[in-house]
Amino acid sequence: MPEIRVTPLGAGQDVGRSCILVSIAGKNVMLDCGMHMGFSDDRRFPDFSYITRSGRLTDFLDCVIISHFHLDHCGALPYFSEMVGYDGPIYMTQPTQAICPILLEDYRKIAVDKKGEANFFTSQMIKDCMKKVVAVHLHQTVQVDDELEIKAYYAGHVLGAAMFQIKVGSESVVYTGDYNMTPDRHLGAAWIDKCRPNLLITESTYATTIRDSKRCRERDFLKKVHETVERGGKVLIPVFALGRAQELCILLETFWERMDLKAPIYFSTGLTEKANHYYKLFIPWTNQKIRKTFVQRNMFEFKHIKAFDRAFADSPGPMVVFATPGMLHAGQSLQIFRKWAGNEKNMGTVGHKILSGQRKLEMEGRQVLEVKMQVEYMSFSAHADAKGIMQLVGQAEPENVLLVHGEAKKMEFLKQKIEQEFRVSCYMPANGETVTLPTSPSIPVGISLGLLKREMAQGLLPDAKKPRLLHGTLIMKDSNFRLVSSEQALKELGLAEHQLRFTCRVHLHDTRKEQETAVRVYSHLKSVLKDHCVQHLPDGSVTVESILIQAAAHSEDPGTKVLLVSWTYQDEELGSYLTSLLKKGLPQAS
Amino acid sequence: MKLYCLSGHPTLPCNVLKFKSTTIMLDCGLDMTSTLNFLPLPLVQSPRLSNLPGWSLKDGNAFLDKELKECSGHVFVDSVPEFCLPETELIDLSTVDVILISNYHCMMALPYITEHTGFTGTVYATEPSVQIGRLLMEELVNFIERVPKAQSASLWKNKDIQRLLPSPLKDAVEVSTWRRCYTMQEVNSALSKIQLVGYSQKIELFGAVQVTPLSSGYALGSSNWIIQSHYEKVSYVSGSSLLTTHPQPMDQASLKNSDVLILTGLTQIPTANPDSMVGEFCSNLSQTVRNGGNVLVPCYPSGVIYDLLECLYQYIDSAGLSSIPFYFISPVANSSLEFSQIFAEWLCHNKQTKVYLPEPPFPHAELIQTNKLKHYPSIHGDFSNDFRQPCVVFTGHPSLRFGDVVHFMELWGKSSLNTVIFTEPDFSYLEALAPYQPLAMKCIYCPIDTRLNFIQVSKLLKEVQPLHVVCPEQYTQPPPAQSHRIDLMIDCQPPAMSYRRAEVLALPFKRRYEKIEIMPELADSLVPMEIKPGVSLATVSAVLHTKDNKHILQPPPRPAQPTGGKKRKRASDDIPDCKVLKPLLSGSIPVEQFVQTLEKSTQHPPVPFLLEQHGFSDIKVEDTAKGHIVLLQEAETLIQIEEDSTHIICDNDEMLRMIRIPRIPLSSKLRCLCLK
Numbered sequence A: 001m002p003e004i005r006v007t008p009l010g011a012g013q014d015v016g017r018s019c020i021l022v023s024i025a026g027k028n029v030m031l032d033c034g035m036h037m038g039f040s041d042d043r044r045f046p047d048f049s050y051i052t053r054s055g056r057l058t059d060f061l062d063c064v065i066i067s068h069f070h071l072d073h074c075g076a077l078p079y080f081s082e083m084v085g086y087d088g089p090i091y092m093t094q095p096t097q098a099i100c101p102i103l104l105e106d107y108r109k110i111a112v113d114k115k116g117e118a119n120f121f122t123s124q125m126i127k128d129c130m131k132k133v134v135a136v137h138l139h140q141t142v143q144v145d146d147e148l149e150i151k152a153y154y155a156g157h158v159l160g161a162a163m164f165q166i167k168v169g170s171e172s173v174v175y176t177g178d179y180n181m182t183p184d185r186h187l188g189a190a191w192i193d194k195c196r197p198n199l200l201i202t203e204s205t206y207a208t209t210i211r212d213s214k215r216c217r218e219r220d221f222l223k224k225v226h227e228t229v230e231r232g233g234k235v236l237i238p239v240f241a242l243g244r245a246q247e248l249c250i251l252l253e254t255f256w257e258r259m260d261l262k263a264p265i266y267f268s269t270g271l272t273e274k275a276n277h278y279y280k281l282f283i284p285w286t287n288q289k290i291r292k293t294f295v296q297r298n299m300f301e302f303k304h305i306k307a308f309d310r311a312f313a314d315s316p317g318p319m320v321v322f323a324t325p326g327m328l329h330a331g332q333s334l335q336i337f338r339k340w341a342g343n344e345k346n347m348g349t350v351g352h353k354i355l356s357g358q359r360k361l362e363m364e365g366r367q368v369l370e371v372k373m374q375v376e377y378m379s380f381s382a383h384a385d386a387k388g389i390m391q392l393v394g395q396a397e398p399e400n401v402l403l404v405h406g407e408a409k410k411m412e413f414l415k416q417k418i419e420q421e422f423r424v425s426c427y428m429p430a431n432g433e434t435v436t437l438p439t440s441p442s443i444p445v446g447i448s449l450g451l452l453k454r455e456m457a458q459g460l461l462p463d464a465k466k467p468r469l470l471h472g473t474l475i476m477k478d479s480n481f482r483l484v485s486s487e488q489a490l491k492e493l494g495l496a497e498h499q500l501r502f503t504c505r506v507h508l509h510d511t512r513k514e515q516e517t518a519v520r521v522y523s524h525l526k527s528v529l530k531d532h533c534v535q536h537l538p539d540g541s542v543t544v545e546s547i548l549i550q551a552a553a554h555s556e557d558p559g560t561k562v563l564l565v566s567w568t569y570q571d572e573e574l575g576s577y578l579t580s581l582l583k584k585g586l587p588q589a590s
Numbered sequence B: 001m002k003l004y005c006l007s008g009h010p011t012l013p014c015n016v017l018k019f020k021s022t023t024i025m026l027d028c029g030l031d032m033t034s035t036l037n038f039l040p041l042p043l044v045q046s047p048r049l050s051n052l053p054g055w056s057l058k059d060g061n062a063f064l065d066k067e068l069k070e071c072s073g074h075v076f077v078d079s080v081p082e083f084c085l086p087e088t089e090l091i092d093l094s095t096v097d098v099i100l101i102s103n104y105h106c107m108m109a110l111p112y113i114t115e116h117t118g119f120t121g122t123v124y125a126t127e128p129s130v131q132i133g134r135l136l137m138e139e140l141v142n143f144i145e146r147v148p149k150a151q152s153a154s155l156w157k158n159k160d161i162q163r164l165l166p167s168p169l170k171d172a173v174e175v176s177t178w179r180r181c182y183t184m185q186e187v188n189s190a191l192s193k194i195q196l197v198g199y200s201q202k203i204e205l206f207g208a209v210q211v212t213p214l215s216s217g218y219a220l221g222s223s224n225w226i227i228q229s230h231y232e233k234v235s236y237v238s239g240s241s242l243l244t245t246h247p248q249p250m251d252q253a254s255l256k257n258s259d260v261l262i263l264t265g266l267t268q269i270p271t272a273n274p275d276s277m278v279g280e281f282c283s284n285l286s287q288t289v290r291n292g293g294n295v296l297v298p299c300y301p302s303g304v305i306y307d308l309l310e311c312l313y314q315y316i317d318s319a320g321l322s323s324i325p326f327y328f329i330s331p332v333a334n335s336s337l338e339f340s341q342i343f344a345e346w347l348c349h350n351k352q353t354k355v356y357l358p359e360p361p362f363p364h365a366e367l368i369q370t371n372k373l374k375h376y377p378s379i380h381g382d383f384s385n386d387f388r389q390p391c392v393v394f395t396g397h398p399s400l401r402f403g404d405v406v407h408f409m410e411l412w413g414k415s416s417l418n419t420v421i422f423t424e425p426d427f428s429y430l431e432a433l434a435p436y437q438p439l440a441m442k443c444i445y446c447p448i449d450t451r452l453n454f455i456q457v458s459k460l461l462k463e464v465q466p467l468h469v470v471c472p473e474q475y476t477q478p479p480p481a482q483s484h485r486i487d488l489m490i491d492c493q494p495p496a497m498s499y500r501r502a503e504v505l506a507l508p509f510k511r512r513y514e515k516i517e518i519m520p521e522l523a524d525s526l527v528p529m530e531i532k533p534g535v536s537l538a539t540v541s542a543v544l545h546t547k548d549n550k551h552i553l554q555p556p557p558r559p560a561q562p563t564g565g566k567k568r569k570r571a572s573d574d575i576p577d578c579k580v581l582k583p584l585l586s587g588s589i590p591v592e593q594f595v596q597t598l599e600k601s602t603q604h605p606p607v608p609f610l611l612e613q614h615g616f617s618d619i620k621v622e623d624t625a626k627g628h629i630v631l632l633q634e635a636e637t638l639i640q641i642e643e644d645s646t647h648i649i650c651d652n653d654e655m656l657r658m659i660r661i662p663r664i665p666l667s668s669k670l671r672c673l674c675l676k
Helices: A077-085 A094-114 A123-131 A216-230 A244-261 A272-279 A288-293 A310-314 A331-340 A358-369 A385-397 A410-420 A449-456 A486-492 A515-528 A569-583 B032-035 B110-115 B127-145 B184-189 B274-290 B304-315 B332-342 B349-354 B364-369 B380-385 B405-410 B429-435 B454-464 B520-525 B565-573 B590-599 B653-658 B667-676
Strands: A003-010 A019-024 A027-031 A063-065 A090-093 A133-136 A141-142 A148-154 A162-168 A171-175 A199-203 A234-238 A263-268 A305-307 A319-325 A348-351 A376-378 A398-403 A425-427 A435-438 A442-450 A471-475 A480-483 A501-510 A534-536 A543-545 A547-553 A560-568 B002-005 B015-019 B022-026 B068-071 B072-079 B098-100 B121-127 B192-197 B203-207 B209-217 B223-228 B232-238 B260-264 B293-298 B328-329 B373-376 B390-393 B417-421 B442-445 B468-472 B497-501 B502-508 B512-517 B529-532 B535-547 B549-552 B619-623 B627-632 B638-640 B645-650
Touching: A003 A199, A019 A162, A019 A171, A019 B667, A027 A148, A027 A162, A063 A077, A063 A148, A077 A272, A090 A094, A090 A162, A094 A123, A094 A272, A094 B328, A123 A133, A133 B002, A171 A234, A171 A410, A171 B015, A171 B032, A216 A234, A216 A244, A216 A319, A216 A348, A216 A376, A234 A331, A244 A263, A244 A272, A244 A305, A244 A319, A244 B590, A272 B209, A272 B332, A305 A560, A305 B520, A310 A331, A319 A331, A348 A425, A376 A425, A376 B072, A385 A410, A442 A449, A442 A471, A442 B332, A449 A471, A449 A480, A449 B512, A449 B535, A471 A486, A480 B512, A501 A569, A515 A543, A515 A547, A515 A560, A560 A569, B015 B260, B022 B209, B032 B429, B068 B380, B068 B535, B072 B429, B098 B110, B098 B209, B098 B429, B110 B184, B127 B184, B127 B192, B127 B332, B260 B454, B274 B293, B274 B304, B274 B417, B274 B442, B304 B328, B328 B332, B332 B364, B332 B373, B364 B373, B364 B638, B390 B405, B417 B429, B429 B442, B497 B502, B512 B520, B512 B535, B590 B627
Parallel strands: A027 A063, A063 A090, A090 A133, A171 A199, A199 A398, A234 A319, A234 A348, A263 A305, A263 A319, A348 A376, A398 A425, A442 A480, A501 B645, B022 B098, B098 B121, B121 B192, B232 B260, B260 B468, B293 B390, B293 B417, B328 B373, B328 B390, B417 B442, B468 B497, B512 B549
Antiparallel strands: A003 A019, A003 A435, A019 A027, A141 A148, A148 A162, A162 A171, A442 B512, A471 A480, A471 B535, A501 A560, A534 A543, A543 A547, A547 A560, B002 B015, B002 B502, B015 B022, B068 B072, B203 B209, B209 B223, B223 B232, B529 B535, B535 B549, B619 B627, B627 B638, B638 B645
């Protein structure tokens, strides 16, 4: 029995370290290759020894697919390809391919230069790893090999984020990566067609949340920033350089313009300008509004937002600073946080990606620093909420759903909801746990047009009560399957047809002559079988379609006539019917 | 399968393919060469043009002098320019299901097709094709609408009058169908019917046909199309290039195994090498400027201009032209320059890698930044303040009949210091210049057409090996002006089928198979038998379901169990449908085995020789000349068995039911043929 097997090496009932193995029709695909922010030991990377302990990964995997550039989806890639060793193709979209190596390099720097980790991947490894990447375009069908094909759909989570369909023959799996079902200020909404996969693997970060409208959160954010700036305070917004940062920049930029505010807005790292440049070059990946207006005004050319210099942190007066990294655990955002935390006039927000263990980090910071500044927690992360997830399931119409990238408890809730609403099975394997789904793929064959048309000519919709059967012969030659009419099959293979004929004797009491009996049979059948061609031939026999009826005298009993009803196998039903009809006798002659 | 040919222009094709119950339009190019018969539309009142003498017949009859003007021996229509539309009468265009666009030049007739014919289908095109196509249309509409012309000439179109006119007006075809330009409203409505597609995207049409765009290497987002079902494949090749310019290279491999390859959009200047033309362009340009003259380059706002700007970018400093201003004037100049930078995924590898840095893929960004290249929506406004001479101006329209180019022709035409360099191959430069004669300015013709030439075509055809080639008739003979150049035509075996405007071709196609899916339950029940080594057979009796042009075979329903006497009686009273098809039988019956089977009791019937009743005890076998006769005396049944036939004769048809086909042991090798 063919089957689809799914094993999460990461993101199984957990957020972080996304890495899911899928086996479909003999093909093995690895979906994402992320790191876990919550760990700094071996557990930060997926355990690739699960795939093979001794062999080369390349021999076991047909391809690797990366859904987007966040490190919890691609952070382990250089380790996987260069240190464990994988030389097969790695697929990702072009923006992901452009931005991913920058974030990997950033990650490497923090790990090696700041934390002093040894045995980490090198810059060269990142470069070598990226050489194995093949860019895929939206909706393009990429033929990985003769049988395995993949196709990317827009996911709207970050620039270049994609959902992937993995297909072999008539079997398919869709992996959503992270996605967002509502368009935001710079990206559009995720979309997929009714592709009816055998399995949909979806993220479930916000499995239980129905989020209030984005507008409200934005208004809330702007109001708080505005208030702080008005009373002369400083606002620290720790962010990742790419993604939400651009959305918030657009938000503040337009607000500043509308309110004619003068307080400076800074962006902390040199990366940002570069990041904004990526957004300018990848305009087709942004939302419709930006795409339509970019010629007049490129939304990523900010007038009010300037590069930040370390010295600015000590300058008096209000300001807004976007600083990286978003988790406040190191780097510039932590430095600024230390400086400003003591003043209750200031405000810091966390526009963050949900990460487990992160809040603790903040707690430590607060305890040490005696944080007097206001700390606001605001979530702008672009994941689909429960409603969005249900919406996507409805769009794709999968036969099964599998949840990853979420907390077990919340998954449980969503699983029930999906099973109830869509009547499909829903799974939520833990890391290392395998889900096996039997599939029953149909077999495509070529049917000769003659046979098909003969069948179609008899009406398109078969009557449910009297199903009509199509008879043909399937010729299987190597892997070429053809369904042809039996005549054609015999002819092709040089075989002769075997004629099968039945003749049944029916005894009738009739004292008249044979010819007269035949006439009576003829008129009787003619009146009963109105839709059939009943003929009386000159030689005295009667035919109904191709069934022949002859009347003869009985050798012993002159008062009995014998009807010989003869038909071929093809007419078996009608022949049988006529025999039983004639056995009931003929109506009295009028 | 049929091909309806609606356009006679080989590089601006418009064909309709009928294939498996779908009607697919391939491109809708607009033939704009008709505008060459009209007077230019000047942006600024031109005394020269407005004072041209009216044309009169040889006999002095001057009734046409309002409509027709004469300039240096040529006659022009003084009216709003008109375009030659694709044929609209050959096929009911409201039946067109989809329109496939191959590149932005081949969609210019779209508003005429989608807006006024009852068309309700979908148009498929790549994003660059749509965006740049929109720019081209916007520019066209703008050029024509901003110079409103009261006069609309129609008298000359009268067939009897047209006969009397001088060439080329006399020979202009289909003048009655010529139409004025569409409006922006029609453009927007037409473009709203487009669905964006990416290269190698498989698009299902009604479940019957799959279409796929492939990179064609000619322009940003330009595509060839594969139209295929599971057993037939048509390739539509339109405007392809093998040269390395800015677009993604042409995908040739996917064109293999085509039954039919429709070939359009080859180079219009097969004798000119694009590379040497670019060289000539640069040297003429710098020479003119060095002598203090101005250079005018009539061009489209997108396409070759990107390559020219890139060449100049490399050339400017070495040629000492850094101080010369380059102007790009078009209502869509800015949009075109901006759009070119955001379509990284549609560009050649070199340019794609730039965005990873991240840098804009085209160097004209730097030309703009350093103020070497300036762009303006028109000659009015800022341009008039910034204008410095000598300079180089890129502007449209290449026909020289409308657009800002008309102004520069009037302005610079009288001085031999200035040069006009023709790079666009769509219009004959001599005809384009005719209404400006006499001219003092230098005219240089360096047409740059990167589309396939005949050598490349012949290589391509050898490579992809289509069974049949279909092309416009122009490609099956040498160009009229070079009739000895038999190398300037398509040479393939079998010879290409050619078409001309308003022709309908029956494509040489015999469809023999169709895909059908056998459901797993049915597949499990099949019993394959090996007939020859490597060849197996299985009889299939199944229920056919057809939905959305997809066919599925499901297992036959189990015979309903008779539930009551009454029902059964009624069932047997029903007159059976004589059309029920039976499996075909083949092979011969091994008599001994057959008799044994009949004798056996049925406690453990060997499938499929199943006998439900008790065995027969009184079987007699007689040999005959051709075979055997088996007698079942008790049952009063006689069975004649011969090599290729069996005849069962009996009194009781219940008996017949019992010895029905599945129970007859045909030679075991072939029994699968008669399995029920």
